[in-house]
Amino acid sequence: MMTGEKVLDLQQFHITEQVTSTQLHKKGHTKVRFRPCIDIHNGKVKQIVGSSLKDEGDMASENFVSEKEAAHFARMYKELGLKGGHIILLNPEGSPYYEATKEQGISALKETPGLLQIGGGITSDNAAEFIDAGASHVIVTSYVFKNGCINEENLKKMVQAVGKEHLVLDLSCKRKGDDYYIVTDRWQNMTDVKLDEKTLDLLSGSCDEFLVHAADVEGKQNGIEKNVASILGEWGKKPITYAGGVRSIADIQKLKLLGADKLDVTIGSALDIFGGNISMTDAIKACL
DSSP: OOOOHHHHHHHHOOOOSSSOOOHHHHTTTTOOOOEEEEEETTTTTEEEEEGBBBBGGGGGOEEEEEESHHHHHHHHHHHTTTTSSEEEOSSSSSSTTHHHHHHHHHHHHHHHSSEEEEHHHHHHHHHHHHHTTTTTTEESSTTTEETTEEHHHHHHHHHHHHHHGGEEEOOOOOTTTTEEEEETTTTTEEEEEOHHHHHHHHHHOOOSSEEEEEEETTTTTTTOOOHHHHHHHOSSSOOOEEEEEOSSSHHHHHHHHTTTTEEEEETTTTTGGGGGBBOHHHHHHHHH
């Protein structure tokens, strides 16, 4: 467990109820932050290989399956003074496991009101339910990216439903040729929307933050997607959390360099609490 002094050091860069992530970013609070995660699949907290996830049969290649509830991890993050982490529901709404997965997510939100974000099947119709349960933000991809492109009407509906100050757009991507394109439906479907400065500029006025999983390396612990980190760091106008492939403290240092100290970082399978080799304390310290 970290000392009280260290927790206070971390908290100076965290979102408060009165100040959004974007406002902090504009005021110069751009120090890299460690963003924890809770991925839930088939009603269990898991770490999976992102590219292996299939809705059909609710299948995924698993790196780690916890016997502990999602609320356990939420309480741990709260005790460490961590904010702005994300919960991802990895079953579609039609899955027989969806309700169990959702229940786990809601329980974690209720344990830590205002501290965690949640994504997975979020629409303008259900977003308020998750905010009311304690989410600081809802995370959206598939509802906003329809038929391979940006659905401006749905994006407007999301902003109207929760306000852009409570909205994170997930721009998770895969490589195609020399470029990266946003993927939807739990990283299974490629869109025609390129991850680049133009797209980031276009969407930045409608959300508080971006979350980007480099889906090609997600869960593989083979190192970060350097080109994605560079694209995001070069833009750097709004808070962005990078996730995917971090396997060591050296990878965090690479991410800080490539992202010009403008990217926050999430670590999944490589973290000790999920069966990996990087201690939570070391990961947090490496981000400072």
